[in-house]
Amino acid sequence: MPETKDISKISREIxxxxxxxxxxxxxxxxxENPTLESALAGVFSDELGTPAPRRVLFVLEKTVLDHFPxxxxxxxxxxxxxxxxxxTEPAIVETFExxxxxxxxxxxxxxxxxxxQYNLDRHAVVGIIGGGAxxxxxxxxASLAHRGLRxxxxxxxxxxxxxxxxxxxxxxxxxGKKNYIGTFAPPAAVIDDFDFLDTLExxxxxxxIPEAFKVAMIKDSVFFQWLLDAAPKLAGRDRAAMxxxxxxxxxxxxxxxxxxxxxxxxxxxxxLDFGHxxxxxxxxxxxxxxxxxxAVALGLLVDSLYAVEKGLLDKKHxxxxxxxxxxxxxxxxxxxxxxxxxxxxxxxxxxxxHLGGEIHITLPSGLGDKIEATxxxxxxxxxxxxxxxxx
Amino acid sequence: MPETKDISKISREIxxxxxxxxxxxxxxxxxENPTLESALAGVFSDELGTPAPRRVLFVLEKTVLDHFPxxxxxxxxxxxxxxxxxxTEPAIVETFExxxxxxxxxxxxxxxxxxxQYNLDRHAVVGIIGGGAxxxxxxxxASLAHRGLRxxxxxxxxxxxxxxxxxxxxxxxxxGKKNYIGTFAPPAAVIDDFDFLDTLExxxxxxxIPEAFKVAMIKDSVFFQWLLDAAPKLAGRDRAAMxxxxxxxxxxxxxxxxxxxxxxxxxxxxxLDFGHxxxxxxxxxxxxxxxxxxAVALGLLVDSLYAVEKGLLDKKHxxxxxxxxxxxxxxxxxxxxxxxxxxxxxxxxxxxxHLGGEIHITLPSGLGDKIEATxxxxxxxxxxxxxxxxx
Numbered sequence: 001m002p003e004t005k006d007i008s009k010i011s012r013e014i015x016x017x018x019x020x021x022x023x024x025x026x027x028x029x030x031x032e033n034p035t036l037e038s039a040l041a042g043v044f045s046d047e048l049g050t051p052a053p054r055r056v057l058f059v060l061e062k063t064v065l066d067h068f069p070x071x072x073x074x075x076x077x078x079x080x081x082x083x084x085x086x087x088t089e090p091a092i093v094e095t096f097e098x099x100x101x102x103x104x105x106x107x108x109x110x111x112x113x114x115x116x117q118y119n120l121d122r123h124a125v126v127g128i129i130g131g132g133a134x135x136x137x138x139x140x141x142a143s144l145a146h147r148g149l150r151x152x153x154x155x156x157x158x159x160x161x162x163x164x165x166x167x168x169x170x171x172x173x174x175x176g177k178k179n180y181i182g183t184f185a186p187p188a189a190v191i192d193d194f195d196f197l198d199t200l201e202x203x204x205x206x207x208x209i210p211e212a213f214k215v216a217m218i219k220d221s222v223f224f225q226w227l228l229d230a231a232p233k234l235a236g237r238d239r240a241a242m243x244x245x246x247x248x249x250x251x252x253x254x255x256x257x258x259x260x261x262x263x264x265x266x267x268x269x270x271x272l273d274f275g276h277x278x279x280x281x282x283x284x285x286x287x288x289x290x291x292x293x294x295a296v297a298l299g300l301l302v303d304s305l306y307a308v309e310k311g312l313l314d315k316k317h318x319x320x321x322x323x324x325x326x327x328x329x330x331x332x333x334x335x336x337x338x339x340x341x342x343x344x345x346x347x348x349x350x351x352x353x354h355l356g357g358e359i360h361i362t363l364p365s366g367l368g369d370k371i372e373a374t375x376x377x378x379x380x381x382x383x384x385x386x387x388x389x390x391x
Numbered sequence: 392m393p394e395t396k397d398i399s400k401i402s403r404e405i406x407x408x409x410x411x412x413x414x415x416x417x418x419x420x421x422x423e424n425p426t427l428e429s430a431l432a433g434v435f436s437d438e439l440g441t442p443a444p445r446r447v448l449f450v451l452e453k454t455v456l457d458h459f460p461x462x463x464x465x466x467x468x469x470x471x472x473x474x475x476x477x478x479t480e481p482a483i484v485e486t487f488e489x490x491x492x493x494x495x496x497x498x499x500x501x502x503x504x505x506x507x508q509y510n511l512d513r514h515a516v517v518g519i520i521g522g523g524a525x526x527x528x529x530x531x532x533a534s535l536a537h538r539g540l541r542x543x544x545x546x547x548x549x550x551x552x553x554x555x556x557x558x559x560x561x562x563x564x565x566x567g568k569k570n571y572i573g574t575f576a577p578p579a580a581v582i583d584d585f586d587f588l589d590t591l592e593x594x595x596x597x598x599x600i601p602e603a604f605k606v607a608m609i610k611d612s613v614f615f616q617w618l619l620d621a622a623p624k625l626a627g628r629d630r631a632a633m634x635x636x637x638x639x640x641x642x643x644x645x646x647x648x649x650x651x652x653x654x655x656x657x658x659x660x661x662x663l664d665f666g667h668x669x670x671x672x673x674x675x676x677x678x679x680x681x682x683x684x685x686a687v688a689l690g691l692l693v694d695s696l697y698a699v700e701k702g703l704l705d706k707k708h709x710x711x712x713x714x715x716x717x718x719x720x721x722x723x724x725x726x727x728x729x730x731x732x733x734x735x736x737x738x739x740x741x742x743x744x745h746l747g748g749e750i751h752i753t754l755p756s757g758l759g760d761k762i763e764a765t766x767x768x769x770x771x772x773x774x775x776x777x778x779x780x781x782x
Contacts (some may be wrong), residue, residue: 010642012649013410014559014577022401053748105500118564122747123659144572146747147562147656168405171538175507181535183574241729258403265538268514315650356513356537357444 016185022166022242024243028154029074031145037082039189043150044086044126045328049357056083056091056152057118059111059138061130062134068200071129079273091127091187093116098130102137103172105181111141115149125188128153131204132292134204135306138180139170141183150188157197158208158242158291162249166190168264176337178280179353184264186365192250194243205237206330208294210300211320212245213253215275217304221368223248231324250372268357277361280354281347286336297330298337305384307363309375315369332388339385395742399536408747413557414748418560419545430580434541436514444499447474447482449545450529452489452503452521455547460590462520477520482518489521490553493528496572497751502532506540515539516579520543521736522595523683527570530561536577537602547632550684553640554663557581559648559655569671569745575655583632583641590746595722596628598684602681603690604712605665606643612759614639615708622715631731633726634674659748660763666690668752671745672738677727689728696753696775701768708758723779731774735769 016257021042025035035352044054058075066073072093094114099230101107115126126142126149135153142149149336155165170181209227216224217316226248256272260354279299282290301322307313325332358374366372415427425750435445449466451605461691463484470482485505492498501633506517517533517540519526526544533540544558562573588596607615617639624632647663648654670690673681692713716723743750749765756762 007642009413010413011410012645013733014654015650016409016654017404018407019402019404024399064692071675109496112565112572116571118566119744122656124747132544144574146571146745147573147575148506174503180507180537181503182538183535184538232752239552249399254401254403258405260708263405264407265513308437353510354537356515363642 004057004173018168020187020189022190022192022254024192024194024247026193026195028191029071031074031078031081034082036078036356037086037193039088039152039191040125043091043152044123052125053088053121055089055118055120055122056087056126056127057115057124058091058093058113058127058129061134061156062095062097064196067276074174087161096134096138098134103133103179105172105174105380106138107137108144108172108221109140111138112145115141115145116155120145120149121184122149122357124369125150125152126338127157129158131155132164135160135165135172136182139174139185139187140182143183148185151185153190154193155188155190156193157200157204158197158206158246159193159204159211160208161194161197161246162208163253164212166250166254168194177350178284180212190277192246194214194239194246197239197242202329203291203294205242207291207326208249209234209245209330210275210293210297210325212249213324214296214300215256215272216298217317217321217364217367218263218271218274218362218370219252219368220248220348224251224320228320228324231327233330257316265355269360269362270355271362271372272356273351274362274364274370275303277351278344278347280351282334282336285343286334287294287332288336290336294331294334296323297332298334301325301332301388302381302384303361303363304338306381307365307379309380309384310363312363312365312371317364337389338387339382339389341378341382344381344385348376348378368372404664406614408483409559410581411578412416413581413583413645415583415585415638415734417584417586419582419586420462420469420473422469426582427469428477430543431474431477431584433474434543434579435514444479444512444514444756446480446509446511446515447478447518448506448511448515449454449484449518449520450481450505451484451486452525452547452610453486453491455521455587455609456486459587467767485662487525487529487647488500489525494570497563498528498561499532499563502529503536506532506536509538511540513540517544517651520549522546522548523555526556526653527561527573529565530576530578531563531573531614533548533593534561534574539576542576543580544581545584546581546618547584548591548595548601549588549597549637550595552583552585552588553599554602554636554644557641557645567675569675583637584635585630588633589631591657593720593740594685596633596684598682598718600625600636601666601688601691601721603640603650604715604733605687606640606647606663607755608691608708608712608755608758609662609665609693609761610643610647610759611639614643618709619715622718623763626719659746660753661746661762662753662761664742665753665761666694667734668742669693671740672734673725673727676734677725681725681727685722685725686729688716688723689725692716692723692773692779693775694752695727695764696770696779697768698756700771700775701754703754703762704758708755717740728780730773730780732769732773735772735776739769 171179174180279295562570565571670686673686
């Protein structure tokens with residue numbers, strides 16, 4: 001074998017492609033709705049016609065069950081009526097507590113025990129029905145068992161239907177750090193079911209809207225204008241308006257992942273985290289009393305005002321966004337938001353460690369475009385916070 | 392936004408490419424050897440010229456330190472002499488116990504604590520120096536922290552230099568199941584340093600050789616013939632022969648991952664697991680008393696004899712392989728290998744669950760080629776075991 005005798009290096013490139021669909025519907029578990037059948041058939045398509053065990057375990061967030069107590073019965077009926085040709089045994093449903101405890105390594109252990117108890121193999125599907133934190137934590141467990149079972153995500157909040165629920169990340173907190181451990185695990189399929197939105201508390205209905213402003217301001221000026229116009233309808237809980245918002249926001253989010261060139265975030269820039277450096281810190285210092293979406297709203301306002309001061313953004317658009325938040329009843333101030341240098345410096349450093357490498361802060365540059373700032377002017381940030389608080 | 396109003400589905404494809412080098416060398420930590428500097432420069436290349444913190448934590452297996460007590464000092468000197476331009480602070484070295492306890496979720500937790508203690512971010516490199524189990528367990532922790540730090544793998548055994556150490560998988564055992572949890576996490580770089588081979592016990596020197604026969608028999612008839620010719624030299628611990636073996640074996644392994652079309656093993660077929668369905672079971676029933684490579688040798692012999700009986704392989708090649716194993720002192724029988732139907736059936740079922748979906752067993756078909764069997768003839772397996780044991 002002379003050709004291998006004196007090599008000193010092998011270089012290889014490993015290429016991967018993950019393809020998945022996000023479906024929008026209502027009444028996912030009604031027997032007359034083909035969406036779930038179609039989604040599962042797509043996931044199992046490489047195995048249909050073989051005797052391989054094709055199984056689904058649904059893990060349902062307890063608060064969702066409280067609002068929709070008929071889901072387990074409906075899944076059983078749907079499984080019997082529509083999934084007999086796809087599954088080799090009826091769908092399994094387990095309910096799991098949500099809440100604060102959720103984003104913790106112990107949740108991952110509990111869910112792994114559940115997956116093991118049913119002897120699910122890598123070709124089985126874990127259907128995860130719940131909010132963003134629930135999808136993050138259950139998804140992490142599903143991505144670790146046998147190095148990754150297939151995930152069908154059914155996000156149930158505005159925030160998760162717009163944003164994290166359609167994306168590729170899982171994670172739980174550790175050492176007091178948000179999402180300290182996690183994986184990149186593209187789902188096999190996603191179903192955004194709008195019926196879940198009707199039972200959301202007002203705060204949770206609102207909490208997804210700042211993420212829509214986030215992507216609009218840096219990527220889509222038409223969407224930004226649409227959001228301003230739609231604010232009164234959204235404030236009145238107009239579901240058709242919210243459905244349009246979610247579809248647009250999810251599309252932009254997924255397009256970003258698919259076309260940014262860095263879907264698993266190996267670089268330091270992370271444009272979808274616009275407004276998040278301060279938001280993460282506000283969530284931590286308020287010990288979760290402030291919702292993620294509310295914290296993002298404050299982060300967007302501070303960073304937009306900073307961009308105005310830097311000459312990157314017309315002040316008109318900052319005013320428009322703040323006014324829309326006010327129309328919607330999204331708080332534009334909070335007791336934890338103070339012009340404190342230690343707070344700002346700690347927030348910037350934690351965000352830098354979170355992303356890794358050099359600091360990268362995404363700022364709007366004009367409306368619908370962005371820049372990556374690799375240094376931040378702390379006095380100007382403090383000034384922006386003061387101006388925001390003084391109205 | 393009329394274009395998003397009535398969509399019912401978004402379909403996107405997410406593409407990824409992981410590029411990495413496997414370097415072959417000796418004296419990795421000698422200041423005159425540029426290999427490590429070159430490997431790290433490659434890992435950090437997208438950041439060079441920026442003020443980003445560029446840090447390395449080496450995690451060293453205790454048994455390797457016992458044989459090479461000067462490694463921490465050498466790394467410190469190498470860091471000072473060659474890495475000052477690449478790293479923003481001197482390389483850190485931590486030693487970690489190997490052994491049975493290693494492939495356990497607690498190891499993952501311990502290593503995460505270590506990574507957190509040093510505040511390593513996603514752009515930091517974890518250099519992992521040890522055998523296959525050590526790389527698997529430390530690699531899993533590194534792949535979870537901040538959703539994945541960069542891994543520099545320095546495998547120290549024949550088995551890991553040939554096979555798992557150059558690949559893309561991490562894992563630890565859970566619920567008594569081998570590699571029950573894990574991730575696909577391509578390394579950023581790999582260094583195969585042949586100096587580590589000199590201190591291996593005879594059994595560990597031998598234990599990597601069956602994996603070479605494995606890939607040769609199903610993928611490379613020239614390599615198979617070379618192995619037969621080299622057996623006496625390998626038995627005499629000829630290092631030049633072993634270096635050729637490792638280079639060829641690592642190349643075939645990496646080529647398979649890069650060109651199979653399924654690097655993250657979403658399908659059920661797994662050709663690199665030829666001979667492994669029985670091997671995994673023998674490892675479990677002997678509670679690890681039999682080495683992985685020894686179990687693989689027995690698995691290869693049984694499956695090759697089965698392939699002979701099925702008319703897939705000339706018996707000559709089975710005889711050649713067994714004779715080579717005898718020359719090398721690799722056991723061709725074991726007390727745990729018995730023609731027991733429950734043992735064989737359990738082994739097949741556990742392997743099916745491990746791979747997921749329908750059963751796929753890779754068998755040689757001719758020399759240097761393979762087929763995927765989707766059913767196995769249990770009486771014929773039992774007969775093959777009997778024939779093997781009767782010589």
